[in-house]
């Protein structure tokens with residue numbers, strides 16, 4: 393049994409195309425254990441995985457999480473010979489009860505004497521003759537796909553959708569500020585899909601003694617770690633910093649300052665990790681901290697660019713992705729984010745940078761920032777090979 397893997401966007405990458413393809417092959421290889429496949433090879437703009445006969449691994453679930461794969465199919469291989477292709481096709485057709493069909497052939501290997509049109513006609517006529525089936529181009533009950541490569545002909549019926557995008561690790565590293573709500577896990581996932589590897593940072597007020605929050609974050613990051621080979625999560629104690637901020641900053645502005653200080657700390661992690669940019673789950677005007685005015689003031693404390701892939705998304709669409717990637721249930725468990733600790737009922741929604749900077753002049757937190765990084769609890773999640 394074979395798996396034919398298709399990608400789409402990689403194909404448009406000009407000179408870098410082969411780098412992207414190799415990365416995708418590497419990522420597939422590192423997700424599967426040697427016990428499940430004989431070989432994994434690139435061939436004419438697709439990847440062919442030859443599975444071991446006794447493979448018991450649920451390859452489908454694994455490939456569905458590998459970014460860069462547009463779709464994949466479990467296929468039977470025939471020799472590059474029209475009679476052998478007919479024979480294998482007939483075997484598949486006879487197993488199915490459908491009465492109307494369509495054949496879609498693709499000839500990647502141009503030396504094969506039949507082009508796709510001729511193949512469709514020849515194989516279609518053969519099935520009509522041998523089984524009780526009719527051609528229906530517009531609404532077939534079953535579609536047969538035949539792909540001609542130099543390594544053989546591959547025949548299949550179902551295309552399983554992948555997540556598309558680009559292979560993780562192909563475009564660089566980002567630091568995701570993850571909070572335990574619905575948004576930030578989805579934002580991180582979107583960056584996986586753009587080929588980024590993601591390091592996670594979470595701030596928690598340890599003095600509030602809510603270990604439930606950390607539990608929740610660990611579970612969320614564990615879920616997201618399935619999209620890359622190795623994942624690091626920095627759990628940063630934020631309690632002493634918050635106490636200091638509370639002493640100096642009026643409650644109306646605290647949330648803004650909390651988030652500005654988070655960036656100052658995360659910046660050091662970004663440097664250590666050699667990551668390029670931050671990722672947050674911000675979405676315009678979803679909560680008080682996310683007015684355009686406040687976002688401007690909060691992001692001004694970050695030296696590196698802040699990417700917010702959900703900035704223009706509606707909540708409904710974010711929830712839909714969270715459900716699809718399996719973070720919804722974890723995100724909706726009750727918890728209290730430290731950002732909402734001792735803040736005003738009516739927090740500022742139109743912050744001004746000069747005012748915030750003026751208030752921050754009285755903060756003595758440089759040592760506490762260093763200390764919070766030293767005390768970080770770093771968790772590593774390895775994606776085990778299946």
Ligand code: ATP
Nearest residue numbers: 569570571573574575576594595672673674681731
């Ligand atoms: P989310 O659903 O991600 O919690 P939200 O809509 O609830 O977002 P906020 O809680 O204001 O909005 O957080 C906005 C963003 O700030 C989050 O998406 C996240 O990137 C970052 N953030 C907030 N709290 C934390 C935290 N405790 N640790 C790390 N990042 C945080």
Ligand code: MG
Nearest residue numbers: 571572573729
């Ligand atoms: Mg939140």
